[in-house]
Amino acid sequence: MAHTCDIRRVGGPVTVSRFNKLDFGPPAAERDSSLEEVFIESDLFRNLCAGRTSVVLGNRGAGKSALFHMLARRTRARRNQVIELVPEDYSYEMLRSSLADEERGSWAKQGAYAAAWKYMLYVEVMKLVARRDGRSDEAGAARIRRYVRDRHRTSDLGKLDTLISYLKRLEGIKIGPYEAAAKTRELHSLYKLEEIARLIPDIELACRSRPIVILVDELDKKIAWGERELLAMIAARIRRSVPKLRNLSDEQVWARFFEYRLPDGTKSFDYVLARTFHRPREVIQFCAEVIQAARRSGTMACIDREMIEQVEHRYSHERLQDTAAEFRFSYPGIASVFEVFRGGPQRLSREELEYTCLRIADGDVGVDRRAEAWVERFDEQGIVEVLWHVGFLQAGVRRSGAPDQEFISRHTFPHAGVRRAEEFRIHPMFAAYLGLAADTPAALGG
Structure with a gap:
């Protein structure tokens, strides 16, 4: 079912020709x-x-x-x-x-x-x-x-x-x-x-x-991007392709092409952002792939969740491979460790997570030979720390006065620890490719 933009119907539905004009530019x-x-x-x-x-x-x-x-x-x-x-x-x-x-x-x-x-x-x-x-x-x-x-x-x-x-x-x-x-x-x-x-x-x-x-370049202050800055970044790229939107707000620019809120109430930009490490390149890559899918389908409406999910599996696979490549020197073969969680639940209690990591450490589940060289140096808690460090895991926290638990990542909370966390979530970025059991809609968009 096609949905039109619902941020007070800014500008009305988008035409195919406008999708054809839209170009986010290269991620690099x-x-x-x-x-x-x-x-x-x-x-x-x-x-x-x-x-x-x-x-x-x-x-x-x-x-x-x-x-x-x-x-x-x-x-x-x-x-x-x-x-x-x-x-x-x-x-x-x-x-x-x-x-x-x-x-x-x-x-x-x-x-x-x-x-x-x-x-x-x-x-x-x-x-x-x-x-x-x-x-x-x-x-x-x-x-x-x-x-x-x-x-x-x-x-x-x-x-x-x-x-x-x-x-x-x-x-x-x-x-x-x-x-x-x-x-x-x-x-x-x-x-x-x-x-x-x-x-x-x-x-x-x-x-x-x-x-x-x-x-x-690449010396590898820390660069940190918030939600507003990333939305401003992607809106600027949309305005470059469609100059007529120059006077609209960032949210209005986004809503000209994406359904502003998904059926479960999640903002579509939040849904996209939740599947990134809050890095511009990932946001550009995900949005560009979604726009290409919309262009191929010939849709006349704003992009909805169904359209986003069409490209999510491929995007998720690319991000898993890129994350493994990013840590290829520190943790070679780590993609095989990610694969251990394939088909399982996205949320895990500490007990469930540590049991899985203990099996990895003891060699009860097979991993890449390159990964064996460093996995054997850790106990189950050490492997949990590694998976948190590379961004594969998010830790559940409950803020003072907040009714619900939220999941945080090292990329947005670099100084947070995971030793006190009692619940974990595999990052939504990897969920589609690993075929993880669906998390709740609110958690996925959060």
């Missing part, structure tokens, strides 16, 4: 050419622009890249020069595969990484100065140009090549056949960056007249 900020049109300026962004915040932490899809790209644009607009380092420039998987194991030769990678990072950043700044001040008669600029010419003549080598080459030099000394005294002297020289130490005053002088700003 680095591929969104119109990011500036839909970017939501937050206090965090303003603090970044003012230099009051210099490190941003957030999970995948939380909006770090969007902040990064907009900060680069604003910085260039002030006539500063910018060096952008994106994940491809320092792939940790590439570094892991390129270097010897830390146990071999007992060389400390942490200190080596720090020294190599400093070296790579200085080299990138010097390359920019050499290009910018190519005709400068200043002695400092000339010394920088000579260093770049002699040591980094190959212009097609990227930042990752510079980083790895310096790490290789450290690695070679640490595990190579050097005499102890020679090894100590050479390592001291590399760790202290003595090769470029004399050029640092020249770099500082060159940057006084025209600063160079280095922006490092």
